[in-house]
Amino acid sequence: MDAVEMIRERRSIRKYKDAMVNRETMEEIVELARWAPSWANTQIARYTLVDDPEVLERLTAEGVQGFAYNTRTLTNAHGVCVLSFVKGKSGRLDKYGDYDSSNAYFWEAFDAGIACQTFCLAAHAKGVGTCIFGVIDDAAIAGIVDLPDAESVAALIVYGYPEEEPKAPPRKGVEEISKYI
Numbered sequence: 001m002d003a004v005e006m007i008r009e010r011r012s013i014r015k016y017k018d019a020m021v022n023r024e025t026m027e028e029i030v031e032l033a034r035w036a037p038s039w040a041n042t043q044i045a046r047y048t049l050v051d052d053p054e055v056l057e058r059l060t061a062e063g064v065q066g067f068a069y070n071t072r073t074l075t076n077a078h079g080v081c082v083l084s085f086v087k088g089k090s091g092r093l094d095k096y097g098d099y100d101s102s103n104a105y106f107w108e109a110f111d112a113g114i115a116c117q118t119f120c121l122a123a124h125a126k127g128v129g130t131c132i133f134g135v136i137d138d139a140a141i142a143g144i145v146d147l148p149d150a151e152s153v154a155a156l157i158v159y160g161y162p163e164e165e166p167k168a169p170p171r172k173g174v175e176e177i178s179k180y181i
């Protein structure tokens with residue numbers, strides 16, 4: 001799969017086959033995701049992979065604010081990644097003195113976002129479907145997976161072997177989203 005195909009053909013998958021993705025494959029996906037760029041190479045993204053059915057059930061019941069759409073997706077999945085990030089590192093350039101970004105929280109989320117898409121593209125390249133969840137209860141999720149205090153939950157990424165081939169939702173035109181000056 002070349003990069004163009006990988007970018008174009010990745011879709012959010014909400015129906016999964018009744019099969020686990022083995023841990024070796026997920027390790028390969030995390031191995032690829034860690035090549036994502038990050039603020040000053042701080043590499044703050046963390047991947048907590050949940051394949052324990054009981055923990056998955058709890059995340060389904062308590063981690064998505066009862067949002068039916070997400071509950072349905074999680075109910076037919078066998079794996080979910082709790083994507084988190086280590087707080088207080090991105091947005092700072094301590095070794096150069098007074099060069100803190102005015103909005104460190106923004107850069108933390110930015111790093112997590114890049115890591116998130118890299119994870120999803122890597123999974124797609126390995127035949128594993130994903131769906132990013134933003135409608136989540138981050139505090140509940142942190143409690144369920146016992147996240148260290150130093151980290152914050154960024155998103156859930158549901159993963160598994162796709163049971164559907166969704167049509168691509170339309171994209172805005174290049175002329176609508178870009179300009180030259």
Ligand SMILES: Cc1cc2nc3c(=O)[nH]c(=O)nc-3n(C[C@H](O)[C@H](O)[C@H](O)COP(=O)(O)O)c2cc1C
Nearest residue numbers: 010011012069070073131132133134135136168169
């Ligand atoms: C930050 C973010 C949050 C999202 N939250 C949800 C969600 O809570 N539930 C869901 O089913 N999809 C969610 N999505 C998936 C989007 O709906 C999806 O990426 C978009 O419709 C484009 O479709 P595609 O990913 O198949 O190209 C989210 C995507 C992003 C980037």
